[in-house]
Amino acid sequence: MNIGIVGAGSVGKGLATGLVKAGHGVAMYARDEESVRQAASETGAAAAVTLEDAVASADVLVLAVPFGAVEEIAAAIRPLVAGKIVVDVTNAARPDWSGPLFSGSVSAASTIAGWLPEARIVKAFNTIFASNLVAGGTVDGQVLDALVAGDDADAKAVVSQLATDLGFRPIDAGQLTAAGLLESLAWLNISLNARGGNWQSGWKLVGLAA
């Protein structure tokens, strides 16, 4: 499968490393060409020269950028992602980092879905620290969960398979309306680690019926 990743930071590189290892073709894009070249050489991904290059050949496009960058990116790629799977990994924080930016029925994912109405938006990987992407999904001998939410069942199945390929146990968290719950869950882990944690912790639900 061809995966396009916008963003060549911690999450972009973590995803690229595991997806390349699993045999996927990955093209990465960010604005700073040197950082993309570096990320590509570290991970085995291809460096896309333009945003459009990263999107054009992608079966799945991952937006691994700060939430604040997404509106502009969405405006640029809107015509290119009609019918495409677009994965939102963002955790949008308030400007003073006192909590998540969104609450209630509005989430980063629902906002992005409004910006990309013809894309098949899937919320995933936002509950997983980049360190655990690099670690291949296992912490203290436990395979972590990858919670996946979205309205398109086929798109969710594709992203769940990618989570499996990365070493995680995918869990279908429901429709895209569940994305806010995933963003809150991520925030809880972030706030626990901000109090002096090692940024290695991850979510695992036990006792869930198959």
Ligand SMILES: NC(=O)c1ccc[n+]([C@@H]2O[C@H](COP(=O)([O-])OP(=O)(O)OC[C@H]3O[C@@H](n4cnc5c(N)ncnc54)[C@H](OP(=O)(O)O)[C@@H]3O)[C@@H](O)[C@H]2O)c1
């Ligand atoms: N770090 C984690 O453990 C973690 C875990 C789960 C979810 N997340 C979420 O994942 C997203 C990425 O986090 P990160 O930690 O990987 O951030 P990061 O290390 O700061 O990397 C962000 C990347 O986005 C690129 N970028 C920013 N604006 C852009 C634009 N307009 N067009 C294209 N690329 C742009 C940056 O490169 P340029 O500036 O060169 O463009 C950089 O490569 C965030 O939304 C975060 O909330 C992070």
